[in-house]
Amino acid sequence: MKLEKIVGVCLANALRSKVIEVCSIKTITDLKVDVEVTSRGVKADYWKNVVAGKEEIPEKYLIAAIQRANTNPMNYSENIKNMLEQGLEQEIIARHILGEERLNYKQIIMRFCEKKGLFLPPGFHRQLTEKDYEQSHMIVASDAERELIDLPDERITILGIKDVLGGTYQDKKPVLEEIHFKVQNVMHSIIEKYL
Amino acid sequence: MLKDMYNMSFRHEWGEPVPLCLHDTFTYAFIEHENLPWNDISNSITYLIQPDNAGGYIKENEFQRRGRKLGEFFLNKKNIPWLIDNYNKIIAEVKVFLDKIEKTNFSKMTKEEIYPYYKKFIKLRNKTTRWYRGTRHEAEYFIGKIIRDKIVKHYSNVNEIFRIITDSPYTDPIGEEQEDWLRLLEKKATKNDFKKHIKKYSMFFTNIFSKEELYRTIKDRYKKDKPKIAKLKEKKEKSEQKRIELAKKQKEILLKINSKDVEDYLVLFHRFGEYRFRLKPGYAGIEVLSLDMLTRVAELANMRLHDFYELLTVKESLDFFKTEKLPTKKVLDDRKIARVHLIRNKKQYTLQGQEAIDFLNKTVFKIDITKSEFKGTPACHGKVTGKVKLVLSNKMDEINKALNEFEEGQILVTHNTQPNMVPLMAKAAAIVTAQGGITSHSAVIAREFQIPCIVGIESVTMFLKDNDLIEVDATNGTVRKL
Numbered sequence: 001m002k003l004e005k006i007v008g009v010c011l012a013n014a015l016r017s018k019v020i021e022v023c024s025i026k027t028i029t030d031l032k033v034d035v036e037v038t039s040r041g042v043k044a045d046y047w048k049n050v051v052a053g054k055e056e057i058p059e060k061y062l063i064a065a066i067q068r069a070n071t072n073p074m075n076y077s078e079n080i081k082n083m084l085e086q087g088l089e090q091e092i093i094a095r096h097i098l099g100e101e102r103l104n105y106k107q108i109i110m111r112f113c114e115k116k117g118l119f120l121p122p123g124f125h126r127q128l129t130e131k132d133y134e135q136s137h138m139i140v141a142s143d144a145e146r147e148l149i150d151l152p153d154e155r156i157t158i159l160g161i162k163d164v165l166g167g168t169y170q171d172k173k174p175v176l177e178e179i180h181f182k183v184q185n186v187m188h189s190i191i192e193k194y195l
Numbered sequence: 196m197l198k199d200m201y202n203m204s205f206r207h208e209w210g211e212p213v214p215l216c217l218h219d220t221f222t223y224a225f226i227e228h229e230n231l232p233w234n235d236i237s238n239s240i241t242y243l244i245q246p247d248n249a250g251g252y253i254k255e256n257e258f259q260r261r262g263r264k265l266g267e268f269f270l271n272k273k274n275i276p277w278l279i280d281n282y283n284k285i286i287a288e289v290k291v292f293l294d295k296i297e298k299t300n301f302s303k304m305t306k307e308e309i310y311p312y313y314k315k316f317i318k319l320r321n322k323t324t325r326w327y328r329g330t331r332h333e334a335e336y337f338i339g340k341i342i343r344d345k346i347v348k349h350y351s352n353v354n355e356i357f358r359i360i361t362d363s364p365y366t367d368p369i370g371e372e373q374e375d376w377l378r379l380l381e382k383k384a385t386k387n388d389f390k391k392h393i394k395k396y397s398m399f400f401t402n403i404f405s406k407e408e409l410y411r412t413i414k415d416r417y418k419k420d421k422p423k424i425a426k427l428k429e430k431k432e433k434s435e436q437k438r439i440e441l442a443k444k445q446k447e448i449l450l451k452i453n454s455k456d457v458e459d460y461l462v463l464f465h466r467f468g469e470y471r472f473r474l475k476p477g478y479a480g481i482e483v484l485s486l487d488m489l490t491r492v493a494e495l496a497n498m499r500l501h502d503f504y505e506l507l508t509v510k511e512s513l514d515f516f517k518t519e520k521l522p523t524k525k526v527l528d529d530r531k532i533a534r535v536h537l538i539r540n541k542k543q544y545t546l547q548g549q550e551a552i553d554f555l556n557k558t559v560f561k562i563d564i565t566k567s568e569f570k571g572t573p574a575c576h577g578k579v580t581g582k583v584k585l586v587l588s589n590k591m592d593e594i595n596k597a598l599n600e601f602e603e604g605q606i607l608v609t610h611n612t613q614p615n616m617v618p619l620m621a622k623a624a625a626i627v628t629a630q631g632g633i634t635s636h637s638a639v640i641a642r643e644f645q646i647p648c649i650v651g652i653e654s655v656t657m658f659l660k661d662n663d664l665i666e667v668d669a670t671n672g673t674v675r676k677l
Contacts, residue, residue, distance in 0.1 A: 067280065090291045
């Protein structure tokens with residue numbers, strides 16, 4: 001197969017896969033290989049709908065979102081704090097929490113890219129589609145996403161980065177560094193496989 | 196086998212006359228303990244002799260062992276964020292559950308349909324109780340010791356300084372409730388406003404088993420407080436001012452002590468007081484917001500909700516869904532007189548009627564009632580002499596009755612105050628409780644109202660009776676019968 005595309009994949013294409021994308025672009029450029037790099041979420045549309053209120057938030061995520069905001073209220077806006085104090089319906093608050101976290105992720109990635117001198121292409125929360133399977137190699141965040149992708153093992157690299165929601169730049173820094181390190185490590189063997 | 200317990204010595208731990216299902220829930224935490232150090236208890240006794248002689252006891256050596264374990268646990272600072280995170284998870288779980296049942300119509304549900312909801316209700320109540328105990332005052336004792344050791348190097352009046360810095364400068368849920376209540380008083384409150392208030396502060400309305408009674412209670416309070424709005428506002432403003440002054444004083448003291456350890460432990464102290472209130476609705480108040488569901492469950496069991504809640508153990512209520520069986524009328528009638536719910540080697544037993552009273556006489560009632568001086572933890576300083584007013588029930592109508600009977604200068608003596616006792620506490624010349632530490636409800640409110648208060652005098656409610664003349668020295672933590 002002629003490799004035309006490297007796709008970074010996580011669940012929602014909010015943080016991990018986007019970081020895989022930016023790190024891959026840098027490594028590919030350094031290696032002077034002409035391959036397109038992009039990122040997708042296996043369940044990006046679903047999570048987009050959850051945050052938009054078109055889908056119900058699974059109870060586990062609903063509880064976890066409220067828990068995060070109560071444990072670290074300083075990580076969230078005054079708006080969330082007011083909502084928590086006023087005792088609004090928990091699902092409404094949780095949607096706002098998830099929405100804010102997504103916005104924070106964008107800023108976290110931007111900051112990371114600035115510090116590392118990485119190029120940040122536009123586009124978040126893009127759904128993985130059939131087209132992404134064509135002529136591509138996927139760098140997948142963790143085993144959980146791997147199970148949802150129908151592609152032979154040789155066309156997939158699993159980084160082993162688990163999904164941890166919420167948090168500030170400082171909280172996320174170890175994860176970002178881990179992705180950066182792992183992508184640099186795996187890229188050589190991926191390219192060699194197809195050339 | 197229970198005869199073994201006659202030779203054991205027990206330590207009084209709590210004494211609220213609560214429904215059997217709650218005594219069951221409290222002690223079930225020792226069985227389904229999740230390896231939490233405060234639940235490491237194998238033998239305990241809880242009882243209620245109607246109308247309000249109630250108690251909770253723990254085997255003496257286990258009580259002491261638990262204290263040591265708790266000390267070790269809390270002195271390890273790494274455990275605290277983990278604990279707080281878990282508290283927040285439970286608080287969120289309870290809120291999500293309550294949102295769900297608010298939207299559900301239970302009126303025509305079958306037993307099979309309602310079972311998952313009831314099971315979840317029980318699960319959450321158990322879980323909250325299991326974790327709530329982590330805010331216990333033994334922990335305060337160990338942490339308090341470290342703080343006192345640091346204070347003594349800089350100040351001679353250790354108790355006074357300790358009291359100032361351990362008092363929380365932040366608005367607690369009691370203060371929040373008062374603020375919300377004032378907002379309602381300032382406008383023409385509707386039923387929807389009352390509903391929202393009850394939902395947010397359900398723990399202030401415990402032991403109410405019908406919606407009619409619930410709204411009657413809140414409307415009565417509204418009518419009573421409406422003319423006093425200016426006075427209540429003034430009180431609130433004063434307490435806000437006090438908080439600002441307190442924060443300032445604390446800053447000065449901490450600057451002088453200059454210890455990161457003390458600062459860290461104080462955050463813990465302040466947050467614990469707060470979490471105690473935030474967790475509480477998960478077991479005391481959750482039933483108020485689940486009235487529709489509980490009413491339907493009791494209807495299916497062909498029992499009055501009050502009896503269903505008051506007289507059945509958790510297991511019996513859950514078994515009903517599987518076997519249709521309930522305890523016999525004789526057993527339930529006996530429980531209306533007296534009951535004991537106990538844990539023996541991590542197994543639960545329930546005794547009722549004369550059998551329960553005989554058991555208590557041979558175990559926990561072996562107390563020397565001639566004692567006349569008692570020592571506890573000072574929670575708000577001051578010295579007062581006055582007559583005892585015992586309030587042993589936390590039921591709303593009993594509290595209202597006590598409120599009407601309460602005379603100027605009387606001293607409130609109780610097991611442990613509840614949020615619905617706040618108006619009563621405001622009238623007292625001093626407050627003495629059998630349970631609690633310096634971040635307990637009694638302590639926080641006493642400091643808010645600046646009323647001398649001593650907490651944690653073991654079994655004090657068994658030694659004192661109405662109109663006994665006592666001297667409360669809340670600076671040294673002693674109560675003396677005169």
